[in-house]
Amino acid sequence: MNEPNRKAIQNRKDFLYDTDIDTAIKVMDRNVTLKKQGKGQSYTYIETPTYIIYNCYASENKDIEDLEIMLEEIALHIRRHKEKVIIAGDFNAKSPQWGEMTMDRRGEIITEWAAQNDLVILNQGNKPTFRRGDYTAILDLTIATQDIRNKVTKWEVLDRESLSDHEYIYFEVTEESSEPIRENPRNEGWQVRKLDKAKLQQVIAEMETGQNHRSNEFSGNLRRICEQTMPKRKTSSRGKPVYWWNNEIAQLRREFLTKRRTYTRNKRRDPPSHEQQLEEYKEARQRLRKKIKAVKRTSWKKLCNDIDCDIWGDGYKIIMKRLTGFPPDNK
Known part of the structure; x- marks a missing residue:
């Protein structure tokens, strides 16, 4: 659960909660064997002989850096243990990757993080997980590693009163692989020209x-x-790099990730150097963002100019995809 009643669960041994009591886990089945349990800032996790489950809460009132730190800590755990992992929680982020119409900064960070760590968003994107008055959104995510995605079945947002703004999310984890949960339909597409x-x-x-x-x-x-x-357009699990990507950006991104990992790892271990590492991390991020913005601008101008030379070439395809959301078919 996220944002639990702190007074109700604090000091109770049957609940595992994080340092800020933003998240809590209670294992209802006494037959479940726990190998390990742990917590960090705004997340908790339990480890069974079969998989690891994380419960996360990314408060919209906290800085973006707090979200990045939480994600990096989880990523380090995933890479270190190489276990089957399910990550669930309220991320307060928007992205078409899980059914929202727009992408915000938090959604961009989570989408990039999931891709970097070969994780899959299991949300179907066809039903909101948050309701407040007339406002609805998909803020609660279920994320899994590739080796367990086919074992997660019956994922759905339940039509049951939760006495909260957030809806219940239900899924089962089986021992045997089954039909995989279909990824968010927004990632699919059709060949409109062949309608x-x-x-x-x-x-x-x-x-x-x-x-x-x-x-x-x-x-x-x-x-x-x-x-x-319409026939479906062909998709690939690993797309081509974006048109503006180059070696200089790749190098700046590697430097940024190194600074971020250093800051994340030493945040609690070495407080005296924390401020300096935070500044270096922010500077590396700013250099990367500045370079991407500049390269995007020049690359976009080049694409527009290329259309004059080849009206049906790559420039046309990329621009049409950006304007309509559908890649034009090859003739």
């Missing part, structure tokens, strides 16, 4: 229409229309 218009009219006519359909019903119908009227 079968006659089939489209037929499918729409067969569906019930009306003003009382809920948004999730509309989304389901829209997906079925796409599946029946």
Whole structure:
């Protein structure tokens, strides 16, 4: 659980909670064997003979640096132990990777972190996990390592009263591999230029229409229309580098990650050098951001100029993808 009632669980031996009591874990099944349990700032974890489960809370009231430190500590644990890991919690972040329409800074950090550590977002992106009045969002994430993703089944946001702004998320972890959870549909796409218009009219006519359909019903119908009227575009688990990436940015990124790891590891071990390492980490991040911004600008201008030479070349494809969200098909 996230943001538990501190007075209710503090000093209770049946709860594991972190240093700030932002997260807590209680194992309900006495038959579960715990090999190890641990905690950090805003996260807790338990280790069983089969897997490790992390419970995280990234408060929107804390600095971005706190989120980065928490993620780096978890990543170090994953790399060190190489165990099957599930990470769940309230991350207060937005990204199309898990169903939001926009990307914020926290979402960008988590998306990049997941890619760097070969992690998979298990959210389906078709139902909000947070509701407050008319506002809804997908803030609660379930993330897994590749070696356990096919063992996580029945993932869903439950239609049960939680007495909270956050919905219950349910999933099961099996011993045997099963059909993998389909990744967020927003990562999929269709070849729009090959739309079968006659089939489209037929499918729409067969569906019930009306003003009382809920948004999730509309989304389901829209997906079925796409599946029946257009071929899917081909996807790859490892995409090409973005058009503006170069060796200089790669080097600056390596330097930034080194500074971040040094700061994260020594934050509690060596307080006297903490401030200096924090400044070096921030400076490395600023250099990386500044270089990316400059290279993006010049690369974008070059792409636009390249269109004059080859109107159907790479420049056209990249620009159309940026403007529409769909990569144009090769003719």
